[in-house]
Amino acid sequence: MKLGDYNSSTIARWNAGNYSGFYFDPEKGLGDETLVLYNVHGRTVLPPSRPKVDETNRTAFQDGFQYTSFLQPKEFDYKPWGSYFVMSFMGIQWFAGYDSSLLGKKATNSLLEHEYLGRVLMDSEMRGIVVAGNYSLAEGYVMHIRDVGDDSIFIQLLKDGIQVDSSVVKSNSTYVYKKDLGDVADLPIILVHVDNVFDGGGQRFATIDGIFQISDEYILPVEPGLGMGDMEIVSTQPGVIVMVNNDYINLNRDSSVAIGPGLNIRVADNDTLRYYLYTSEYVVPKPSPPQIYLPGNVTSQAKANFSMIVEAAEIRQVTADILNSSNLTIYSRDITQLAQGSGERWSFSWDWNLTALHLSDDGSMVLDANGGPVPGLLYLNSASAPVQVVVTFDPTGRISSITGSNLAYYVSEIAYRRLNLPTDYETMLANETARKQFIKIELGKSMIRFLNVVDGRLFFGGSNHTLQGTLNSLEPHAIRVSVPPGRYELRVRVENAVDAIQMFGEYFNVTAPVTTRLDATNASDSMSRAAANKSIIEPGEAPSKKSDAPGIFIVLATIFLMALLRRRG
CATH class of the missing domain: 2.60.40.4190 (Immunoglobulin-like)
Structure with missing residues (x-):
């Protein structure tokens, strides 16, 4: 049947x-x-x-x-x-x-x-320009582009920091990484399509326009x-x-x-x-537009104080950025840990000291990330291709670290101490193997080029900066300078487990401090007028009494003089 x-x-x-x-x-x-x-x-x-x-x-x-x-x-x-x-x-x-x-x-x-059934982790068509460097995928995979050639790129694939594959991928072709899953042998789990490779101003770039990845950690029987x-x-x-x-x-x-x-x-x-x-x-609601409180005007010698109320559950990150009139982000801060509240209602309060960071070698501006990562490109020497890195500055303005996705190119002594490793900084520098783990830059040869964030997008900053000085005091360093008067914008981004919301158009003005200037001529005239009008009784003012002291002094002096003359006679 x-x-x-x-x-x-x-x-x-x-x-x-x-x-x-x-x-x-x-x-x-x-x-x-x-x-x-x-x-x-x-x-x-x-x-x-x-x-x-x-x-x-x-x-x-x-x-x-x-x-x-x-x-x-x-x-x-x-x-x-x-x-x-x-x-x-x-x-x-x-x-x-x-x-x-x-x-x-x-x-x-x-x-x-x-x-079996599996899970799709990434499936996206994109238009991303990449240079030599590390690019994170899901589940601990990192795609390290070691070199960008004339018509190909050299890819090294790492899983939790360990290389699992490498391949030369020509333009307009697909890189495929295969792995055994369950009883299925050589199943493609990562696909990356390289569109083309081109030369832009002496630097080689590649365009990646497709990424697909399935999980190799979770399959359902x-x-x-x-x-x-x-x-x-x-x-x-x-x-x-x-x-x-x-x-x-x-x-x-x-x-x-x-x-x-x-x-x-x-x-x-x-x-x-x-x-x-x-x-x-349980359905986590999307973040609601926050209520933001900011000053309308603030003098350059003060601080700008901000606060906001956010209605969102399972908050992952909250950031606050300050942009100048050219839409350049000059200050960025992760304020997630400043949250006060519970459930779906949170409040945040923070301030900005109205300063920006400028580099000591040429005075160019660099993003003040409040100790967080600043994006850049690192050239280890004049012959090496650039790698994408992030740079952190310590509170004194010195470079604290230069790191890639899973590599350290420079770590200062202060940053090294925070790692709580058994050896001290000098011992690490003296050990060639240990030194290569933390120091890869070459003083006087390595160069860093910082990236600017303009209207939310990354652009190359000014010129390259040669890393000089000593490993304990790397140059250039950042100098904190008061921002000029003008209009500034606060942008806030709130991300939770479901979605993210960004607020634009919160403007405030930084004004020059008010100074009082007293002209010498006018001051003299004012004092003369004040003296001339001394006898004038202002309304509500009691008339002043003349002092009796001069009359008494004259009487006493006369008596003393007469007594002296009689004694002499």
Whole structure:
């Protein structure tokens, strides 16, 4: 007997159209999950049994719940790669494979046909310009571009700091890293498409326009016999997974019954059996626009004080940037740790001392990141290609560290002490092996070029700065200078587990300090007028008394003189 030849009797059916707990992408039409309840005996759902057929109505009667999910093709975001296969399973979209035997040939890169499902970590079409340096992927992978040639790039792939692959990738080609997953050998887990390589002002750049990565740490087994709550997988085929309830399920009055992950049935408190399917999930709200309080005007000798109230849960990062009238970010601070509050309501308060950082060698401005990372390009010597780095400055303005993704190019003595390593700084410098771990720059030869952030985008700053001085006191250093009067903008970005929101257009003015200048001529005239008007009694002022002291002095002097003359006579 083939059930497809008969009508199926059901009393409830759920899919993505009437149950939000199933995965569905309306733009791409992806998501094909169905849960069917065939029959209920009183308040009990029996396990499936052999169907009973009514030949008159050509209807098959069954028992139990049945869950099905079907394989679907999904187009890569980078369209020239074509499509891969996904399956929506228990409300989540999973990676099923790059091919399928449903296409009429043996599948060699299918997880599903080996009874596994995987997770897609990255699938994006992009237009990113890269130079030699480190670029982070997911799950600890780092793509290190060691060299950019005339028509190719040399890629080294690292996993948790250990090299696992390397390859020369020509322009308009795809770098592929393969790995064994489950029973599938040589499954591509990372794809990177290099569009072209070009020369821009003496520096070579490459354009990457497609990245795809699946997890090699998390794969889900879906072999028959695997139980998930009260449901059990009974069939895993190239195009479908089928689950049924493997035991009796009681729909008791006024109860909640969990039949599987994300599948819960709420039974009404009623004599008549009434129920609905639901899923329990905490939905983190997106951040709401914060209420920001900032000064309208502040003198350059004071501090600008800011505060704001944020309504957001599971906050990950909050940053505050100050931009000048040219939209150049001159100050940036991570204020996440300043949060005061709980739940979904938080307050932040911070200040800015109205200064900017300028480099000691040529006076050019560099981003004041409040001790945080400042982006730049490092040339170890005149013959080496630039690598992307971040530079940190200590509170005195000295360079504290220069680091790449997983490499240290320079660490100052103060920064080294914070690492709490067993050897001191001088001992480390004396040990060639240890020194190479922390010091790679060459004094007088290595150069750094800082990147500016203009309207949220990175641009090359001024000229290259040669790293000189000593390892204990690297030059150039940063000098703190008061910002000139003018209009400045505060931009705040709040990111939580769901989304991020950025606020623009919060302006304030920095004004010159007010000074009082007293002109000498006017001061003299004022004093003369004050003396001339001394006898004038101001309203409410008591008349001043003349002193009796001069008259008494004259009388005493006369008596003394007469007595002296009589004595002489």
